[in-house]
Amino acid sequence: MGTKILGTGIYLPEKTLTNADLEAMVDTSDEWITTRTGIKERRIAKEESATDMALEASLQALRNAQVEAKDIDLVVLATLTPDKRFPSTACLLQASLGVKNLFSFDISAACSGFLYALDLADAYIKAGKVERILVVGVEKLSEIVDWEDRSTCVLFGDGAGAMVISSSQDESDVLASKMYSDGEFWNILYADKCGYIRMKGKELFKLAVRSMESVCKEVIQMAGLGTEDVDLVVPHQANIRIINSLADKLGIPKEKVFSNIERYGNTSAASIPIAFHEALSAGRIKRGDTVLLTAMGGGLTWGATLLRY
Numbered sequence: 001m002g003t004k005i006l007g008t009g010i011y012l013p014e015k016t017l018t019n020a021d022l023e024a025m026v027d028t029s030d031e032w033i034t035t036r037t038g039i040k041e042r043r044i045a046k047e048e049s050a051t052d053m054a055l056e057a058s059l060q061a062l063r064n065a066q067v068e069a070k071d072i073d074l075v076v077l078a079t080l081t082p083d084k085r086f087p088s089t090a091c092l093l094q095a096s097l098g099v100k101n102l103f104s105f106d107i108s109a110a111c112s113g114f115l116y117a118l119d120l121a122d123a124y125i126k127a128g129k130v131e132r133i134l135v136v137g138v139e140k141l142s143e144i145v146d147w148e149d150r151s152t153c154v155l156f157g158d159g160a161g162a163m164v165i166s167s168s169q170d171e172s173d174v175l176a177s178k179m180y181s182d183g184e185f186w187n188i189l190y191a192d193k194c195g196y197i198r199m200k201g202k203e204l205f206k207l208a209v210r211s212m213e214s215v216c217k218e219v220i221q222m223a224g225l226g227t228e229d230v231d232l233v234v235p236h237q238a239n240i241r242i243i244n245s246l247a248d249k250l251g252i253p254k255e256k257v258f259s260n261i262e263r264y265g266n267t268s269a270a271s272i273p274i275a276f277h278e279a280l281s282a283g284r285i286k287r288g289d290t291v292l293l294t295a296m297g298g299g300l301t302w303g304a305t306l307l308r309y
Contacts, residue, residue, distance in 0.1 A: 002172030003122045003165055005309065006067060006132075008277040009060025011053045011160045012264065013045040019154070026150040033154045038240025042157030042265035044142045050083050051092040053160035054138040057273075058093065061134070065164035069097040072164075073130035075104035076121050078113025078269040080191075080298070081140045082106060093136065110189070111236050111297025112179070113137055113269030114161070115305055118293075119177045125167045136162045137269035146196035155239075156197070157265035161273025171308070175290075176222035178215055179303035189298035208242050208296045213249040215304040216294050223306050227251055229290050230306075234279055236295035237261040237271040246294070258284055268297065285309055 018041045019030035033039055045053065054077060062069055077090035084092070090104035109116040114137035121133040138160035147153045165173075185207065188200045212235070220227060227250055235243050240261055247257045258279045267274060272293055279285045289309050296302035 001126050001128055002168040002170055003125045003174045004168040004170065005173050006164045006166050007061045007063070007065025008273065008280060009057045009062070009064060009162045010274045010277045011056035011060070012274070013043040013048055013053070013158050015044045015046050016041050017044045022154055025147060026153060028150045028154060036241070037155060038259070038261050039154065039265045040262045043159055045140050045158040050079055050081055050089050050138045050140045051096060053140070053158070054089065054093045054136050054162070055096045057138070057160035057162040058097065058134055058136060061162035061164050067132060067164055069099045070101070072099065072132050072134045073102050074121070074124060074133045075102060075136065076117040076133060077104070077106050077136040077138065078109065078117040079106060079138050080108055080110050080113065080268060081143060089138065109297060109301040110299055111238060111266070111268045111271065112295040112299070112301040112303050113297065114272045115293060115295050115303045116179055116301070118163070118305060119179055119303065121165055122174045122177060125165065132164065132166045134162060134164055136160065137273045139268040139270050141197070141268060144191050144195070144197055149196070151201065152197050152199055155266045157267050159264060159267045159270045159274055161270050161277055163273055173307050173309055175306045175308050176219040177303070177305040178219050178222070179301070180211070180215060181299045181301045183299065185300045186298070188300065205239070205242060207300065208238065209245045209249060211302045212246050212294045212296055212304065215302055216250055216292060219304045219306045220292070225290065230256065230292050231289040232279060232284055233257045233292045233294070234272060234275050236297070237264065237275060238266050
């Protein structure tokens with residue numbers, strides 16, 4: 001039994017917060033932000049809830065997949081900014097989709113959340129438990145950003161991405177996948193209950209590059225391939241310097257690495273599905289391409305998935 005990607009979709013709030021806007025809010029500058037992060041602007045949800053954003057991304061993914069919501073067996077939603085403590089945002093999304101004959105749940109793995117969700121969905125399909133799954137990453141990080149902390153408020157944005165996957169008798173689009181976590185480093189990136197995001201940037205940078213490099217090499221080897229076989233890398237959009245350092249460590253040319261961080265900032269669990277959809281829409285990903293996805297987030301969590309799209 002294989003796993004096939006049938007369609008993708010995204011939602012980005014209309015409101016744009018530029019670096020110039022941030023200059024008027026905190027002691028920072030466009031030059032400082034751009035040089036250190038690669039970010040020029042980010043989207044901020046105003047009226048939209050996480051459920052609202054997830055719904056719009058999901059509807060687009062369903063249309064692109066030519067699948068109706070009633071044909072979905074499972075919703076796996078990754079977020080660290082749920083609308084409520086409970087029920088899950090996945091259940092709220094299910095209600096918004098107007099479907100009943102499925103089951104839904106959230107997972108929390110911070111910026112690695114979408115990869116965790118995709119890995120779990122792939123396992124459900126390959127175990128023969130379900131046929132079609134809606135995998136969603138959504139964040140409303142603007143609710144937990146301290147807008148007086150210039151070291152973190154410049155980094156984050158809001159948005160959602162979704163992917164419809166299905167069982168298939170053909171070869172699987174998912175060639176290899178591996179996830180990790182290490183709770184010893186929880187205090188490098190975290191938010192207390194009802195609190196703001198706190199981060200130790202220098203320590204996180206080093207761990208992010210080293211961990212993602214290791215897991216990327218592992219999944220490529222698991223698939224029996226080499227780095228030269230990778231057509232495109234779609235990494236978590238956390239920081240352009242992390243992305244460039246990872247490419248250097250892997251020996252993959254930067255033209256084979258997709259980035260949209262300058263427009264959206266770090267959207268945590270939403271960043272990979274948003275970037276994947278945009279790369280696909282721009283023709284950077286074509287059927288038959290080998291695509292490497294990788295992320296690291298609070299937990300610490302990290303992982304990589306290798307696709308033959």
